Amino acid sequence: MQKRTEKTAKLVFLVFGLIAVISVLAITFYMFVKGAPAFLEVGALRLLFGTSWKPTAENPSYGILFIILSSIVGTAAAVLIGVPIGVLSAVFLTDFTDGSKLGRRISQLLYAAVELLAAIPSVIYGLIGMLVLCPAIYRLEKMIFAGSDTHQFTGGSNLLSAVLVLAVMILPTVTNISVSSIRAVPVSLRSASLALGASKLQTIFRVVLPAAKSGIMTGVVLGIGRALGEAMAINMVAGGAVNIPLPFHSVRFLTTQLVSEMSYSSGLHRRVLFSVGLVLYVFIVIINLLLTRLRKGEKSHEQ
Amino acid sequence: MSNKKIRFSELLLGALIVLSGALLMLLLVTILVFVVIRGIGSVNLSFLTSVTSARKGTVGIAGNIVNTILIIVLTMLFVIPVGVGAAVFLNEYAKPGKLVSCIEFATEVLSGIPSIIFGLFGMLFFGETLGLGYSILTGSLTLILMVLPLVIRNTQEALKTVPDGYRHGAIGLGAGKWYMIRTILIPSAMPGILTGAILSIGRIVGESAALLFTAGSAKLLPKGLFGIFSKIFQSGGTLTIQLYLSATSEGDFDTAFGIAFVLLLIVFGINLITKLLTRRFDATKKK
Incomplete structure (x- = not known):
């Protein structure tokens, strides 16, 4: 009797353990099965490298090159802005505030702020972006393009706004992971550097940060993943026209393409949207593989 | 000369570091304020307990609150045992x-x-292949996949901190493995399981x-009561979805900020x- 219960328990636990694997396989399977047909129907090259997106026109064209480029450019720019600020904040948290009691207080407060920023739902970032950031960007846009007749004004909803929102959204991830990897650097390294006469900042930038490099890289890659996959917040601030990704252009990302057109699409248009999902999924898988390699490197480094 | 140069660049770097920290703080404060x-002006009792209706002239998010709670409960019901x-x-x-x-x-x-991507998969598999359509159940099933890693990881961490002596002791006294898991391991790992559950709820609320x-x-x-049961198979927008719709297609920013306030709380x-849970968890770990 007991033996049978034991066996059942083991089997049930095994099944529960396999659900994660089955889910990943099912998601991958569905993404390919649903995303592939449009590649054949439209033609892979015309789909991936076409620049005209007119899904509802009489003679529809489905080119998603600008959408892919917007995602790449937007993510890269957000990472370029967000990562330095995140890493420097991490340095502030770990090395600028120890010692005095006040310093520890500030450090605790800032760390709590990072955690809260990470917990804020993305629609709230989008909402604040719409009402605080976009008007400011619009003022900047009016200043820059004051005399231009060719510029299409975006009212502040453009790539630049989206990049800034994304940069803010990846900050907590980058800061958090940088903090833990900086804290993991042995004290002896710091002490040795300081004892050799290096200043505090020299120690941080020449010794501590290089030693924490692989951990910080993990944070960067996680940030890339988060920026690439973010949908709702940037859908609220990016404008939404399919366009060349320039700062003051209204743009579409892979994610926002799905959010804004899925509800009313049908037929080939809908299948092309699944292909957009597939492209996004392939990007994410590549980033995940990169992440696994980085983490493995970190582990072997520790040993 | 070169000494001065170093000092200047050091000063600049130091200033940048302090500025970055200050910027982070400023961002949070700006969003909060x-x-x-x-x-805060939109949030009152009728906002929380009524449904937006042009006929009655009420503005409220009660329906969205119920939907959010239903989705949380359903998701937790599945994901905790599985995770x-x-x-x-x-x-x-x-x-x-x-x-x-x-x-x-x-x-x-x-x-x-x-x-x-989870949303796309959920729509295609649970909604279309399994025929559940747009419903609270489809949403919950989708979210299970999304928060499963959180529950698994937190439980694993907690299980790792349970001393091996507990396991050997129980088995040595003649307990079966399943009995040992049920009566010793799971209760000992409870703080970790709870942390995973609460983190998952946080993710669901913001999703x-x-x-x-x-x-x-x-x-x-x-x-x-019957309405709540049948609601599981019907479409239902959560707080975040309503915030998104209010801010975009409906253009009703008062409601949007009211929901944002509730969500932040x-x-x-x-x-x-x-935080409190992990603190307790750490305290028991040190013992």
Whole structure:
């Protein structure tokens, strides 16, 4: 009797353990099965490298090159802005505030702020972006393009706004992971550097940060993943026209393409949207593989 | 001369570091202040207990609150047993090898998939293939996949801190493995399981992209007990979905900020609870 219960328990636990694997396989399977047909129907090259997106026109064209480029450019720019600020904040948290009691207080407060920023739902970032950031960007846009007749004004909803929102959204991830990897650097390294006469900042930038490099890289890659996959917040601030990704252009990302057109699409248009999902999924898988390699490197480094 | 140069660059770097920290703080404060100032005026009893209706002239989010709670309860009902079970399997049954690394890799991949992809998959598989359509159930099933890694990982961490002596002691006294897991391991790992559960609730409350195509956006209140049961199979928008719709297609920023205020309260409350829990967890670990 007991033996049978034991066996059942083991089997049930095994099944529960396999659900994660089955889910990943099912998601991958569905993404390919649903995303592939449009590649054949439209033609892979015309789909991936076409620049005209007119899904509802009489003679529809489905080119998603600008959408892919917007995602790449937007993510890269957000990472370029967000990562330095995140890493420097991490340095502030770990090395600028120890010692005095006040310093520890500030450090605790800032760390709590990072955690809260990470917990804020993305629609709230989008909402604040719409009402605080976009008007400011619009003022900047009016200043820059004051005399231009060719510029299409975006009212502040453009790539630049989206990049800034994304940069803010990846900050907590980058800061958090940088903090833990900086804290993991042995004290002896710091002490040795300081004892050799290096200043505090020299120690941080020449010794501590290089030693924490692989951990910080993990944070960067996680940030890339988060920026690439973010949908709702940037859908609220990016404008939404399919366009060349320039700062003051209204743009579409892979994610926002799905959010804004899925509800009313049908037929080939809908299948092309699944292909957009597939492209996004392939990007994410590549980033995940990169992440696994980085983490493995970190582990072997520790040993 | 060169000494001066070094000092100048040091000063600049130091200033940049302090500025970055200050910017982070400023960002949080700006968001908080803006949401509180614009949102607090919309939030009152009728906002929380009624449904927006032009006929009655009321503005409220009661329907969205009910939908959010329903989705949380349904998701938790599934994901806690499955997640805890998976962690128990990984920690107590499986021997290190291909199967374990396969499951752990899958868990990692799952936690890296963006919510919009979950939404797409949920819509296609649960909504269309299984025929559940836009419903609270479709949304919940989708979210299970999304928060599963959180539950598995936190439970695993907790199980790792249970001393081996407990296991040997129980087995040595003649307890079966399943009995030992049920009466010793799970209770000892409870703080970790709870942390995972609460973090998952936080993720669900803030989630929007995965729900837009799965749970839909209906905001009416279900009527009576039967209404709540049948609501599971009907479309229902959560707070975040309503915020998104209010801010974009409906252009009703008062409601949007009211919801934002409520969401921030919930999310920060959850953050506080997790902090207290982990603190207790750490305290017991040190013993």
